[in-house]
Amino acid sequence: MQSVLRRVLVGHHQRLPCTWALQAYSNASAAATKSNNASTVAKGVRLMDVHEQSLVDDIFSHALKKQTGVSLKYMLDFGANPIERQLILSAQFLHKELPVRLAHRVAELENLPYGLSAKSSILKVRDWYVDSFKELRQFPPITNAQDEANFTMLLRSIYRRHANVVPVMAKGVSELRMELIKQQSAERVLSEMPEVHQFLDGFYLSRIGIRILIGQHIALHEPPKDDHIxxxxxxxxxxxxxxxxxxxxxxxxxxxxxxxxxxxxxxxxxxxxxxxxxxxxxxxxxxxxxxxxxxxxxxxxxxxxxxxxxxxxxxxxxxxxxxxxxxxxxxxxxxxxxxxxxxxxxxxxxxxxxxxxxxxxxxxxxxxxxxxxxxxxxxxxxxxxxxxxxxxxxxxxxxxxxxxxxxxxxxxxxxxx
The missing domain is CATH 3.30.565.10 (Histidine kinase-like ATPase, C-terminal domain)
Structure with a gap:
């Protein structure tokens, strides 16, 4: 049986706001129904080709949720005295917030222009985000210090997994740029890719935020350093x-x-x-x-x-x-x-x-x-x-x-x- 989300997106998407998530999901659903000859999407590239339907539904459901921002002052005030209760609250916030941020990025990576979504490097990054999303969603609710300690171990693993996102993304975009340069001048390529540059600005800004949130939580477990929170x-x-x-x-x-x-x-x-x-x-x-x-x-x-x-x-x-x-x-x-x-x-x-x-x-x-x-x-x-x-x-x-x-x-x- 199809989920409620999928029925809403596929059956009534014209009534909803146009977002990255809706567009990506709509495109993925449409591609899945086409024949191999008619489809412009390579087999095995879309999320729906390689992941179970329930996971895809969950990703795009979270991609429709609003992200919650924080400030430097808030992180200073919150981490000034990292007692057990505060660490649990921090873990509970990240447990809820990180899947939303990761889902937003997956939805964008699924629907990039110029065929960028099909580049092997971009698919590798997308799958890193999907893996992290899946692990966070499978992690049980955090209620005590032991849960928080186990969750912090998961965060360390996710932090390491995403360490090379920037150069791997750069490799994929570089491959696209070189393909386009073969067809036209470099100056025109640079000026005619505003959608790609807008996406990269948002993607890397989000990555900075994700890494500062995870890094801050992990650092609160490290031995205290002078003048550091x-x-x-x-x-x-x-x-x-x-x-x-x-x-x-x-x-x-x-x-x-x-x-x-x-x-x-x-x-x-x-x-x-x-x-x-x-x-x-x-x-x-x-x-x-x-x-x-x-x-x-x-x-x-x-x-x-x-x-x-x-x-x-x-x-x-x-x-x-x-x-x-x-x-x-x-x-x-x-x-x-x-x-x-x-x-x-x-x-x-x-x-x-x-x-x-x-x-x-x-x-x-x-x-x-x-x-x-x-x-x-x-x-x-x-x-x-x-x-x-x-x-x-x-x-x-x-x-x-x-x-x-x-x-x-x-x-x-x-x-x-």
């Missing part, structure tokens, strides 16, 4: 984090080029505010990495020394702003829209060069100086996740200024896609 440092020094990111970026520049421009940091090291240091490190690392490459390329064969890159940390009432300035020649005005486009890069593309499964993650192990094309757009998502932003202003022929704005108040809700 889970992943959040209550006394995060942006100058110190920036200096660490600079050292990492310069180390990679030295490895790639054999030399590295100087980087000057201006700001008060004693100034601190609550933030997630790993997020801040990632963003500053990407900005400094780009500046190092631009300056190094411009002055590699020049007789004079390259000018230093300047990193300025400014403390405001609402925002902490970090400016990264270089004299690396800047970006042409016509090229500015491309810097926020996924897989746009002027460097060699490591995703294209990799034949085997990608092992390091962009998020956790920045192993190359340039080439993924994900650095700026994902850094902007990290900034926006807690209410900040990232802006790039460039002067062609001179250099580029990047302004990283971080919400100091911590009261901004997650911008859920």
């Amino acid at each position: 889970g992943l959040i440092c209550t006394a995060c020094s942006p100058v110190q984090v920036a200096q660490d990111a600079i050292n990492d970026a310069r180390s990679i520049c030295l490895r790639e080029y054999g030399s590295s421009p100087e980087v000057m940091v201006y700001g008060a090291p004693e100034f601190v505010f609550p933030y997630v240091p790993s997020h801040l490190h990632h963003m500053v690392f990407e900005l400094v990495k780009n500046s190092l490459r631009a300056v190094q390329d411009k002055y590699e064969d020049a007789l004079q020394d390259s000018p230093p890159i300047r990193v300025v940390v400014a403390e405001g009432m609402e925002d902490v702003t970090i400016k990264v300035s270089d004299e690396g020649g800047g970006i042409p005005r016509s090229g500015m829209p491309n810097i926020w486009t996924y897989l746009y890069s002027t460097a060699n593309h490591p995703v294209q060069l990799a034949e085997q499964d990608i092992q390091p993650t962009i998020e956790d192990s920045p192993v190359v100086l340039a080439g993924y094309g994900y650095g700026l757009p994902i850094s902007r998502l990290y900034a926006r996740y807690f209410g900040g932003d990232l802006q790039i202003i460039s002067m062609e022929g001179y250099g580029t200024d990047a302004y990283l704005h971080l919400n100091r108040l911590g009261n901004s809700q997650e911008p859920l896609p």
Whole structure:
């Protein structure tokens, strides 16, 4: 017998709001009824081809539910004294919330344009999300400390499973991009894929949220660290984090080029505010990495020394702003829209060069100086996740200024896609 949900979706979907979930489910149902000759969907690609009907119904049922956002301040207040009762409440929230967020992403992955949903890399990511959804839904209600401990073990497994989502997704999108480039110019491909870029923005923003929620819960079980509540440092020094990111970026520049421009940091090291240091490190690392490459390329064969890159940390009432300035020649005005486009890069593309499964993650192990094309757009998502932003202003022929704005108040809700 078909579920009530399926009868509603298939029989009366024209009366309901048009959502990713409804569209994906409708398309999947229609594809399942077509003959092999008439269908445009490859056999074995759709969820309905490889998973039992009850699971598919459950996924799309959750994809219709509203996601619940949290704020940095809420996570600070909630995790300040992680007693047993609070950990149980946190686990109960994640037990209910994570399947909803995962289902939203599965519904999107099921219905991507340009045949992207059928790419092997995208299917691999989708199946990771389906597996995690299934495990969470099969986990019994959490009522005591032992349940919470077992649930935390499950969260650790899910966290590890999704570690390589970004590069695997990048591989799938890169394959699509190369196929389209064979048919038309690269510029047209970049400008004619707004649906893909909009999806990736929402997908990666959601991934940041899922990983911060899971990571925060797991971190509350770790031995306490000074000035930390889970992943959040209550006394995060942006100058110190920036200096660490600079050292990492310069180390990679030295490895790639054999030399590295100087980087000057201006700001008060004693100034601190609550933030997630790993997020801040990632963003500053990407900005400094780009500046190092631009300056190094411009002055590699020049007789004079390259000018230093300047990193300025400014403390405001609402925002902490970090400016990264270089004299690396800047970006042409016509090229500015491309810097926020996924897989746009002027460097060699490591995703294209990799034949085997990608092992390091962009998020956790920045192993190359340039080439993924994900650095700026994902850094902007990290900034926006807690209410900040990232802006790039460039002067062609001179250099580029990047302004990283971080919400100091911590009261901004997650911008859920």
